[in-house]
Amino acid sequence: MSLSAKPVLISGAGLASLLFAQSLRQSNIPFRIFERDASFVFRAQGYRLRLSDEGLDAIESVLDPPTWTKFWDACGQTAGAGFAAWDAVTGEQTDHKMPEKLASRGGKVVGIARGDMRKVFADGCQDKIEWSKHVTGYELTEDGVRALFADGTKSDEGCMLVGGEGIYSKVARQLSGGKLKVFDTGARGIHGQAPATAFQGLGEGVHRLLDTSRGPGKDVSIITNVRPGELDDPTVRFGWTMATQPGALVAPNNDFSQIGKPAADMAKELTRHWAARFKPLFDQMQVEDAAFWKITCSSPSGVPVWQNEPRVTVIGDAAHSMTPAGGIGANTAVQDSALLGRLLREAGGFRPGVTEAYEKEMRVYASEAVNASYTLAKGAFGIEIDEESTPTV
Structure with a gap:
């Protein structure tokens, strides 16, 4: 199998992973998704996400026009x-001001249920998902990578692995040598x-x-x-x-x-x-x-720098977990998906240097987002992170 024919391996079937898969699908880049749950309905996905201009722009840049229309129609606009x-x-209205911008397109607050968002992003990708596959790490091969599973098995060889399995990501921990940390506030x-x-x-x-x-x-x-x-x-x-x-x-x-x-x-x-x-x-x-x-x-001081591995990288909460303050997390995650997907499309598939370019750009906007989310949460929830002593998850 040639390098270009090996699939991109994706750990996790969350929002960032599925939008990234959509980008690969439309670029005709083969991929496989490994999800630890048994199906999409295994866990509750009902609460809503508020979408910023940046998040909406990223999503629209990935989806084809019919899928974008389906997505937009599923969004509520307040x-x-x-x-x-x-x-x-007391039930009385107060004069408290919201510390962050709520509205996005058309001056409206745009939101969508996680489950609805996941359903749209999964359209056309379902046959590429392998369920009940809990990724616990990876091993590099001579010219590729394999995902390692909790049951002791391994995936077929891929050209690269993208960890998108959230705050407990084993891929993130292995890739960063423990530098990527998620703090329990x-x-x-x-x-x-x-x-x-x-x-x-x-x-x-x-x-x-x-x-x-x-x-x-x-x-x-x-x-x-x-x-x-x-x-x-x-x-x-x-x-x-x-x-x-x-x-x-x-x-x-x-x-x-x-x-x-x-x-x-x-x-x-x-x-x-x-x-x-x-x-x-x-x-x-x-x-x-x-x-x-x-x-x-994640670390309020910013997304840390780790030794780049050309065939492995991380997106979404695996790279930068955020508090709910400001509704920033999901909007940053979809920017990851759009950026990495675009770089792979422009390269014609996996090429050395793609993950390094992605991580360099991601660290800038994601570090700003984590710091903004943390700063808002300090005021809203009374949290305080000491990166030396606050426990991690």
Whole structure:
């Protein structure tokens, strides 16, 4: 098999990996995707992502016109009401200002559910995905690379390997010699969903509900994007994201892999004294979709430099994990996909120097993004990372 005929190996079937695969597909570059889950529905993917101009530009640069149209039609576009901040306990609106830009194209807040985004990005790539394949590392060959799996097997030889398997990426750890670190900030959260009718007490717009009644260091907040035209439709579900300061939320048995009732019960307990206008968000929540999550972040000082390996690199959270503050993480991840895909297309497939050029450019915008996300999270969630002592995941 010639070098050009060997596929690009992709670890993980998350958003960054699938958009990267779309770029390869349209460049007629062969690829294989290895995903540790058994299917796309293995884990909850219901909460929404807010898309910036940079993120939308990156996505549009990759997708062909019909797929872009399908993607754009799946996005919700919120305008008019803009941002509103509320005291969660009294139900009164406050004068809190959102510290980051919310709107993107057309002056609207553009958002899409992770599951819908993943479905569009996977279009045409499903037959290239190998399920229940947990990548734990790689080995270089004379003129290629193989992915190593948790069951002791290896992949067929590829021309290069791209690690896109998120914050627990074994590829990132091996590639960087441990320099790529993801810090556990101690802040925690819950994702939930409820019928659109439960949000009628808020109305259209982006809303932040803040509860400071528990005392210093125990704040609980919710952010949600209420889209127009669907508030009276009980078949439509809107999502909300809860975030707490370090120590304010502890999952049962400290098990943050739990989904469903344990997370839903915790959310209801934390909000039981909130104003009546907000209670439907929790009383009517879809219990099975509730999920805990840890707020993590890569090195605030920037994406580190490691010895370049021409045949291996990383994208998305594997390269730069971010807090949810500012909604920056996913928008940066899709920029990785577009950049690496473009460089491979321009090179006609794998060539020495492609990963080095990608990493050099990625470090600039991703380091700025991580620092911005961390700075916003310090104010919003009360986190503090000491790169020498803060625990890693």
